[in-house]
Amino acid sequence: MGRNGEVEHGWGRASFVEEMGLLWEAVGSARMDGRIIGYLIVTDAPYVSSAQLAEALKVSAGSISLATRRLVEAGFVKRHAVPGERSRYFRMEDDVWGSFLAGERRFLEEQRQLGEKALELIGDEEEGPRRRLQNMIDYMRWIQGAHRELLANWKAYRRAHHPDVPAAQESPAPFRPGPDEPAAPGAAASGSDAPDASGLASEQRRSIALGQALARRLVPDTVWQAAAPLLPSSAQGERAVLTGVVHVLTAGCGWQQLPGHFGVSPATAHRRFTAWSDADVWERLPAAAAPEDRAWCTEIAAAARKRRGRRDA
Known part of the structure; x- marks a missing residue:
């Protein structure tokens, strides 16, 4: 047995983390969410910071921010306050x-x-x-x-x-x-x-229930109230479509991986994303959002810019 539970030339904690990510991806969730769950399950630390997660999983701070938000809202991960510290810390309960x-x-x-x-x-x-x-x-x-x-x-x-x-x-x-x-x-x-x-x-x-719980929080009432006036008149009632688009953007998955429980087809979500990008909806969203939603809307806008930049939306 090697350091941190790794087995030389074999299967270890890092393997567990990666396979958890693949399992979550296979049922329509974000692979990053599964990797964070896996890491928090096998770490011996009582809590870890966003920076520690980013370093351990070799990903950007933005990816960790998006994933931990989803997991906290779904109840899989708890925020942990450390007096005098501005960093965000997270932990997982035993049950x-x-x-x-x-x-x-x-x-x-x-x-x-x-x-x-x-x-x-x-x-x-x-x-x-x-x-x-x-x-x-x-x-x-x-x-x-x-x-x-x-x-x-x-x-x-x-x-x-x-x-x-x-x-x-x-x-x-x-x-x-x-x-x-x-x-x-x-x-x-x-x-x-x-x-x-x-x-x-x-x-x-369990996978369907997780997706439903996340859908309720990806576009809460206050975010919808900010976004609805920015959408074209023909899309004023398309909250479900917006929720599906936000899921794809923040989860980093492909359009064809949009879970069916959102009630929106991948093709429809793709078309709306393109139209709303052309109308600068994402760029205007953070300024229209309430102060408590501004950070989340800024992350959505950044994810939309990245998706458009890849030209594979």
């Missing part, structure tokens, strides 16, 4: 997977509430939209019940297999629905008709 599962439930609850709000706008005679919205609401209720089971089963599994782990290091308590949330259909079911909770925890579903 990051349980933490993410709890955060995912909060996102599902928001989707359920959104569906119910939209249902109030639909007339009784509009059978198609009502069916689709009701199905959305019922699905979110059902999967929320499965999440309660998953979190309880996960905590029980950890206690059984690692009884020496302090309770403070266990995954957080499950998200509790509000008083207006009815019991999730099938949550307490038993027998052959009960939901297969373990099947819901597949890698594909």
Whole structure:
């Protein structure tokens, strides 16, 4: 065994980091995000700075900034404050997977509430939209019940297999629905008709949920309010398209790698990016943004310039 856990002429920590990046890339996420996750999993340091990550992974500070922002917002990475230090530090909790599962439930609850709000706008005679919205609401209720089971089963599994782990290091308590949330259909079911909770925890579903959580944060309400007036009149309602474009720009992936859960085709995202670049949307965005969003919008603009500079948009 060599220094820092490396095996001479073999597989070591660096290999783990790179393969984590490839795995994340394979399911539609940014390779850099996976590399940072891998590095934070195997490092023995309690926390690391942006500069340390950039040096260890041999990438620019800008790449680290974009990736850590996505990971912090998704709940995979925590910011760590060091008194007297201006540098940004990051760490990973031991049970990051349980933490993410709890955060995912909060996102599902928001989707359920959104569906119910939209249902109030639909007339009784509009059978198609009502069916689709009701199905959305019922699905979110059902999967929320499965999440309660998953979190309880996960905590029980950890206690059984690692009884020496302090309770403070266990995954957080499950998200509790509000008083207006009815019991999730099938949550307490038993027998052959009960939901297969373990099947819901597949890698594909986790990847989709991660992308959805990121989509909500790539273009938050305040950024959309700043960007919408800059878009051509024909694109005033295309928040989903803008979100997909921002994902491609900040993740550094190709247009064909745009995940389907954004609801935007790669061709549409590419066309809008080109049109909005020609209209100087990206250059005007930072000045239009609120102070708290200006740094993020500046990073988006820089990524757009880089993409246009490659002439492969």
